[in-house]
Amino acid sequence: MPQKVRIALDAMGGDHGPSVVVPGAEIALIRHPDSEFILFGDSALIEPLLVAHPRLKAASRVVHTDVAVKMDDKPSQALRNGRWKSSMWLALDAVKKGEADVAVSAGNTGALMAMARFNLRMMAGIERPAIAALWPTLRGESIVLDVGASIGADAPHLIDLAAMGGAMARVLFDLERPTVGLLNIGVEEVKGLEAVREAGRLLREEPLPHLDYVGYVEGDDIGKGTVDVVVTEGFAGNIALKTAEGTARQLAGYLRSAMTRTWRAKIGYLFAREAFRTLRDKMDPRKANGGVFLGLNGVVIKSHGGTDPEGFAAAVDMGYDMVRYELLRKIGDSLTRDARSAPRAIGGAAS
Amino acid sequence: MPQKVRIALDAMGGDHGPSVVVPGAEIALIRHPDSEFILFGDSALIEPLLVAHPRLKAASRVVHTDVAVKMDDKPSQALRNGRWKSSMWLALDAVKKGEADVAVSAGNTGALMAMARFNLRMMAGIERPAIAALWPTLRGESIVLDVGASIGADAPHLIDLAAMGGAMARVLFDLERPTVGLLNIGVEEVKGLEAVREAGRLLREEPLPHLDYVGYVEGDDIGKGTVDVVVTEGFAGNIALKTAEGTARQLAGYLRSAMTRTWRAKIGYLFAREAFRTLRDKMDPRKANGGVFLGLNGVVIKSHGGTDPEGFAAAVDMGYDMVRYELLRKIGDSLTRDARSAPRAIGGAAS
Numbered sequence: 001m002p003q004k005v006r007i008a009l010d011a012m013g014g015d016h017g018p019s020v021v022v023p024g025a026e027i028a029l030i031r032h033p034d035s036e037f038i039l040f041g042d043s044a045l046i047e048p049l050l051v052a053h054p055r056l057k058a059a060s061r062v063v064h065t066d067v068a069v070k071m072d073d074k075p076s077q078a079l080r081n082g083r084w085k086s087s088m089w090l091a092l093d094a095v096k097k098g099e100a101d102v103a104v105s106a107g108n109t110g111a112l113m114a115m116a117r118f119n120l121r122m123m124a125g126i127e128r129p130a131i132a133a134l135w136p137t138l139r140g141e142s143i144v145l146d147v148g149a150s151i152g153a154d155a156p157h158l159i160d161l162a163a164m165g166g167a168m169a170r171v172l173f174d175l176e177r178p179t180v181g182l183l184n185i186g187v188e189e190v191k192g193l194e195a196v197r198e199a200g201r202l203l204r205e206e207p208l209p210h211l212d213y214v215g216y217v218e219g220d221d222i223g224k225g226t227v228d229v230v231v232t233e234g235f236a237g238n239i240a241l242k243t244a245e246g247t248a249r250q251l252a253g254y255l256r257s258a259m260t261r262t263w264r265a266k267i268g269y270l271f272a273r274e275a276f277r278t279l280r281d282k283m284d285p286r287k288a289n290g291g292v293f294l295g296l297n298g299v300v301i302k303s304h305g306g307t308d309p310e311g312f313a314a315a316v317d318m319g320y321d322m323v324r325y326e327l328l329r330k331i332g333d334s335l336t337r338d339a340r341s342a343p344r345a346i347g348g349a350a351s
Numbered sequence: 352m353p354q355k356v357r358i359a360l361d362a363m364g365g366d367h368g369p370s371v372v373v374p375g376a377e378i379a380l381i382r383h384p385d386s387e388f389i390l391f392g393d394s395a396l397i398e399p400l401l402v403a404h405p406r407l408k409a410a411s412r413v414v415h416t417d418v419a420v421k422m423d424d425k426p427s428q429a430l431r432n433g434r435w436k437s438s439m440w441l442a443l444d445a446v447k448k449g450e451a452d453v454a455v456s457a458g459n460t461g462a463l464m465a466m467a468r469f470n471l472r473m474m475a476g477i478e479r480p481a482i483a484a485l486w487p488t489l490r491g492e493s494i495v496l497d498v499g500a501s502i503g504a505d506a507p508h509l510i511d512l513a514a515m516g517g518a519m520a521r522v523l524f525d526l527e528r529p530t531v532g533l534l535n536i537g538v539e540e541v542k543g544l545e546a547v548r549e550a551g552r553l554l555r556e557e558p559l560p561h562l563d564y565v566g567y568v569e570g571d572d573i574g575k576g577t578v579d580v581v582v583t584e585g586f587a588g589n590i591a592l593k594t595a596e597g598t599a600r601q602l603a604g605y606l607r608s609a610m611t612r613t614w615r616a617k618i619g620y621l622f623a624r625e626a627f628r629t630l631r632d633k634m635d636p637r638k639a640n641g642g643v644f645l646g647l648n649g650v651v652i653k654s655h656g657g658t659d660p661e662g663f664a665a666a667v668d669m670g671y672d673m674v675r676y677e678l679l680r681k682i683g684d685s686l687t688r689d690a691r692s693a694p695r696a697i698g699g700a701a702s
Contacts, residue, residue: 109537138601148536151544185499185589186460193502193586219593223601235544236587238536242570243591247598250489250574254633255606258626268623275609275616282605 008094011041012068012087014106022049024312026056040087078111095298102319106303126295137225148238158199165229166211167331181217183232245285290315359445362392363419363438365457373400375663377407391438429462446649453670457654477646488576499589509550516580517562518682532568534583596636641666
């Protein structure tokens with residue numbers, strides 16, 4: 001039997017802290033019984049919750065700390081007040097020290113990113129980190145990155161994103177040469193797109209060996225699943241992700257109200273209950289919760305701060321998969337290979 | 352009886368040209384019988400279609416031109432080849448000359464924007480144009496701008512967008528002081544957001560008299576209808592819009608397949624048919640088709656290029672409403688008022 005997957009949890013992260021993290025971890029544990037957990041945080045809050053979740057209790061240990069990064073702390077504040085001692089830092093540190101294989105936090109993104117960079121450091125050859133999201137599409141799933149690690153991107157950074165996203169798709173979707181598109185808008189000759197155009201030119205002229213660059217894609221291509229990997233800078237990527245989640249919630253709301261408005265609709269709902277259940281799962285943005293931090297020497301998963309146990313469990317599942325598939329090592333390997341084969345494309349000067 | 356609304360149509364615009372424009376215009380005419388149309392384009396293509404659409408034929412005249420802007424023409428090419436003579440230019444020119452109240456085109460956005468700026472010119476005090484979309488939300492509708500007229504925005508441009516969007520909301524939604532939010536991502540202290548932060552500071556410290564600035568909003572706030580007006584630069588705005596449309600189509604696809612998978616679901620569908628019809632309308636991105644060009648001396652509506660007659664009709668409806676509510680004059684008025692009351696906020700130097 002292979003070794004267990006060791007998961008470090010920032011139990012204080014997110015809007016609801018341990019009251020979401022503990023039940024969420026138990027849901028994930030039931031799905032992946034070969035997991036074990038270290039929960040970092042206020043043991044006075046965590047321990048009573050563990051009593052109510054005996055399966056998790058049996059598969060975890062608690063490391064107490066009084067210090068928690070607040071959801072509205074700025075990254076600099078978080079580093080100043082929380083380094084060495086906050087639940088977020090300690091979860092990352094467990095990965096650094098090899099005591100855990102992955103850290104999962106629903107804490108504030110900026111602080112988590114700053115601490116992860118500071119503690120785990122960037123992979124060789126990668127300048128800036130990225131957050132990759134797994135996006136459900138009509139064809140299955142795609143990877144979209146960056147969804148908020150940094151804002152703005154020059155051509156070399158976009159190419160780093162393509163390489164990292166391509167590597168992740170290769171491993172996660174088991175593809176030889178995943179298709180990659182650059183997110184763009186359908187307007188030509190508008191100022192401000194130089195970086196996207198330059199990245200497109202480089203990817204065409206000096207192709208990366210392990211991916212199939214297909215050109216520009218637009219916002220509506222994401223849901224279609226036009227490409228396996230959608231590359232964009234973090235501001236637009238984050239807005240795309242949140243907008244899609246908002247739209248899914250909005251349409252689920254329409255559906256609910258349509259199905260309860262008349263007696264005919266209510267009867268229809270009763271007949272189609274099973275179908276609606278499947279549909280609800282597909283429309284539920286919680287199921288796709290969990291962003292993977294890429295470019296760091298360690299696996300870190302960011303869960304939405306406002307999620308519930310089901311959503312947090314999805315983020316833990318993603319961490320589990322990343323470890324089981326050895327994503328980190330494989331991404332590292334293929335980045336090195338890509339860098340060797342197309343040095344100018346990777347290391348090219350900013351446009 | 353008030354004067355008719357005179358609508359100039361670029362009959363050659365869009366992926367399908369007259370075969371969508373003509374039936375689309377007839378749908379809009381049936382909804383607004385006090386409309387009349389001028390169709391610019393190839394009369395050999397348009398006239399036979401009009402024979403099949405006698406109502407539209409009775410309410411329109413055709414102005415023949417051989418020249419059409421192509422969907423993939425660059426704006427500079429379009430201007431070079433299509434100025435003075437293309438169907439797109441002539442539709443805009445009809446507005447300029449006062450022969451039409453509004454121009455509607457499904458042609459390429461960049462070309463339409465370039466020709467509109469060149470021919471109609473910018474309103475006094477506005478530097479760059481914007482495209483505003485009417486976005487269906489859980490609370491009704493919101494205005495989102497800019498959805499693709501220009502890329503990147505400094506603080507003064509974001510404030511122009513707030514003023515124009517606020518004026519449009521005041522008129523369209525009949526509100527005294529519409530709420531306005533700046534689209535942002537939930538990460539603090541990340542480089543690249545200076546313009547958004549600076550605009551937020553200015554809107555707080557020197558509030559515009561006709562709007563209620565409520566702070567930052569995120570992508571998922573758009574569908575919730577958190578604010579009446581969502582302000583963003585055009586790249587992120589376009590990606591948000593297209594992503595939401597893509598998500599709506601994706602979920603409609605899930606719904607269709609869920610409702611046909613089992614006999615129980617099919618029976619449920621039959622019972623709830625009416626509810627599904629309402630729902631389909633609400634989920635249909637075609638119903639929200641039509642972007643309003645703001646900041647120009649004239650009303651111009653951009654329809655999606657790939658839309659069908661129903662979608663094109665929605666864009667024509669929007670043009671009709673803009674004229675009937677005298678949006679242009681009222682936006683102009685309130686921009687002037689805003690500029691008088693908060694000169695520094697409107698005319699402030701770029702950050």
